[in-house]
Amino acid sequence: MTTRSNLPPKQLIIAHELCNGCGLCEIICSLHHEGYINRECSRVRISRQEKPIPLICLQCLEPLCQTNCPVGTIDRCPDSGILIVDHERCLSCYCCIISCPFGGSSEDCNGRMIRCDLCGGEPQCANFCPTGALTVSTVQNSSNRKRRNFAMRPLHSGKSFG
Amino acid sequence: MNNIRNERAKSPPQLLNGRVLVVDLYLQKWEEKTISGDVIEKYLCGRGVGAYLLSSFSSLEIKKGRPVVFAPGLLTGIIPFSSSCLSVIGDDNRLAAFSFSGYWGLELKMAGFDYLVIIGESTAPVMLTIRNEIVDLSDASGFWDQDPADVIPCIKDEQGDPWADLMLTSGAGAPVPPLIARSSSSPVDRVTKLFASKKLKAISVRGTRGFRISDPEIFKKELHKVLPVFSQDSISHGIFRNHSGPGGSDRNTNLQYTDRCPLLPFSPENSQIIQDCLGLRQKIDLNVLLELMKSITGLEYSGNQLISTACRIKAAEVLER
Numbered sequence: 001m002t003t004r005s006n007l008p009p010k011q012l013i014i015a016h017e018l019c020n021g022c023g024l025c026e027i028i029c030s031l032h033h034e035g036y037i038n039r040e041c042s043r044v045r046i047s048r049q050e051k052p053i054p055l056i057c058l059q060c061l062e063p064l065c066q067t068n069c070p071v072g073t074i075d076r077c078p079d080s081g082i083l084i085v086d087h088e089r090c091l092s093c094y095c096c097i098i099s100c101p102f103g104g105s106s107e108d109c110n111g112r113m114i115r116c117d118l119c120g121g122e123p124q125c126a127n128f129c130p131t132g133a134l135t136v137s138t139v140q141n142s143s144n145r146k147r148r149n150f151a152m153r154p155l156h157s158g159k160s161f162g
Numbered sequence: 163m164n165n166i167r168n169e170r171a172k173s174p175p176q177l178l179n180g181r182v183l184v185v186d187l188y189l190q191k192w193e194e195k196t197i198s199g200d201v202i203e204k205y206l207c208g209r210g211v212g213a214y215l216l217s218s219f220s221s222l223e224i225k226k227g228r229p230v231v232f233a234p235g236l237l238t239g240i241i242p243f244s245s246s247c248l249s250v251i252g253d254d255n256r257l258a259a260f261s262f263s264g265y266w267g268l269e270l271k272m273a274g275f276d277y278l279v280i281i282g283e284s285t286a287p288v289m290l291t292i293r294n295e296i297v298d299l300s301d302a303s304g305f306w307d308q309d310p311a312d313v314i315p316c317i318k319d320e321q322g323d324p325w326a327d328l329m330l331t332s333g334a335g336a337p338v339p340p341l342i343a344r345s346s347s348s349p350v351d352r353v354t355k356l357f358a359s360k361k362l363k364a365i366s367v368r369g370t371r372g373f374r375i376s377d378p379e380i381f382k383k384e385l386h387k388v389l390p391v392f393s394q395d396s397i398s399h400g401i402f403r404n405h406s407g408p409g410g411s412d413r414n415t416n417l418q419y420t421d422r423c424p425l426l427p428f429s430p431e432n433s434q435i436i437q438d439c440l441g442l443r444q445k446i447d448l449n450v451l452l453e454l455m456k457s458i459t460g461l462e463y464s465g466n467q468l469i470s471t472a473c474r475i476k477a478a479e480v481l482e483r
Contacts, residue, residue: 037239
C-alpha cells in the first residue's frame, strides 16, 4: 500500500492563477528530455483555453493510471517516490491517458506514453517559469501559502467574510 | 487527409533549414523550394527574408495576384510571445510588413517549413491546410461569408484537430487573425483587399515535428538572464500591427508594447526592422540577444551586422520594376 512517505518529498506545485501561457515550460521540458524543441514531447502541457493552465502528472497517492495499466508498467521509483513508466514494456494502449482525470499523461511525437518525472527531483520547468506559476515545494507549504494569502485579503480589500 | 501521427516518427530538422512552401492558388498546386544559408545570414528571418522572397517572386510572371509571404521570425516559437511577419507588396511598389502574434508562426516551423509564399488567385474560395509536410487546398465556398468565430470550431471539428492554428479571413474577406475579426475594425486595408481577391478564406497549420537548435545549454543559460521580461506579457492572438501605415488595433489590454522602446543601441526604425526579423516583441539586452541568436543558429552576429541587415532590408523593400 502506498503511504504518504512513499511520495516524492517535494512536488511541482502549480499556481494556475499566475500562469500567463508563455510556454517556456514546454520548450525547456522538451529540450531537457528530448534535446530538441517540440511541445508535443513536453511532459508539461499548457491548456490554452480561456485561461492558460499548465497540466502535469500530479504524482497521485493512489494513481488511477497505475491501477488501470494492463501490463503494470507504471511504478514508483523506490528512492525518489516519483511515478515512472517502463517504456520497454509499455504497449501504448492509452489506458493511462484515458484514466487520468487531470490530463497528466500524454503521448509524445514518437508514440510513447510520457508523463512528468520531476526531472529526477529537480524540475527544469520551475527554474524557467517567469511568473512563478511552477514551483518546487511540498504540498503542505503550498497550502500554507494559499491560506496565508487568502487570510490577508480582507485586511487589504476591506471586505469581510464569514 | 493522412493521419498526422504517421509524420511524427521522422527526426526533427535543424531550425532554419531554408524550406519555403510555395502555394499557387491559381494553378491549385504547391511546391517546396529552398533558400541558401547565406540568404538567411544576410536577411535574418521574418521581415528580412520576407522582403527577399517578395522581391524574388514579384519579378516572375505570376498568373494573377501578388505574392504574399508569411515569415516567422528567428526567435518565433522559441522565446515567449514572439511574432511572425506577413509581407505584401503595396500599390506604391513598396513592401508592407505586418507583424502578428499567436502560435501560427510556431506551427509553421513545427511543420518543417520556415516560410510560406502564396501566389496567384484562386477562381473559387479555398482553404489551405498544412499538416507537417502534407499540404491541401480544399473548397471553402460553404463558409466563405461566415464569421471566423463560427468557422473556427467547424474547421477544427471537420479536420479532427483541435490544436491546429488557424488564420482566417472575416466574412467580408478581410484577412485578420481570429481575435481581431471577432472585434470590429482593423486598418489593414491593403492586406484585406489582397486576400479577398485571392479568395483565400483560411490557412490552417499544424506541426508536430519540432526542430533542433544549435546549443541548448547556452540557450538555457542566456534565457535565464532575461526571464523577468516574459513575466508581464501574455499570449495575445491576433495582434496585428501595420508598420507601413497607421498603427494596428490591439484588443488585448494586457499586452505591453515594449518594442515601442527601441532595441538599444539601434535607431527606432532599425530596431523595428530587427525585431520583426527576429519575431521579438520585448526589450532584451543586446549582448544577451546576440548570444541567444548564436545558441539557436550557431552563427555569430554583432550589433553592426544587425544594422547592416536592417539597411539591406530597407533597400530590398523598395522593389525595382
